[in-house]
Amino acid sequence: MKTFLIFALLFLEHSSRLFTDSQSRDIGCVAVVSIISEEQRRDAPGANDYPDLRELGPRWAASVGDRISGESGQSVELVRKAIWDAVEKEQANVSNIDSPKAYVDQRMTTCLALMRADLARGSAPQ
Numbered sequence: 001m002k003t004f005l006i007f008a009l010l011f012l013e014h015s016s017r018l019f020t021d022s023q024s025r026d027i028g029c030v031a032v033v034s035i036i037s038e039e040q041r042r043d044a045p046g047a048n049d050y051p052d053l054r055e056l057g058p059r060w061a062a063s064v065g066d067r068i069s070g071e072s073g074q075s076v077e078l079v080r081k082a083i084w085d086a087v088e089k090e091q092a093n094v095s096n097i098d099s100p101k102a103y104v105d106q107r108m109t110t111c112l113a114l115m116r117a118d119l120a121r122g123s124a125p126q
Contacts, residue, residue: 019082023068027079029111030064031086033057036108046101050108060115 019027037057039047065083069076090107094100 030061032107032111
């Protein structure tokens with residue numbers, strides 16, 4: 001059991017260094033946009049308070065994932081895992097705060113600006 005815990009801790013320490021700060025920020029934003037995109041697909045209350053991301057969100061996510069994989073030298077699968085982990089982290093953050101709407105609004109402001117800047121640079125299909 002101790003050996004497993006040591007390996008798990010070493011993996012967590014190593015995985016936190018797999019991506020640069022900006023790549024980690026991008027992964028977090030892909031997670032936020034992906035959550036909202038999926039919520040819009042399900043017509044969840046409040047999801048349509050944001051621009052329609054049902055088509056653009058997944059395309060931007062794929063583009064960012066490919067870019068980060070190329071920049072970092074990590075596999076696409078590892079980047080996808082990092083995005084999934086970020087989705088889980090964002091969902092946990094929202095479930096543990098008093099004002100989830102304010103949190104999501106703030107995250108979406110940041111992430112939509114990042115997505116729009118990426119699209120303007122042409123790093124993702126429009």
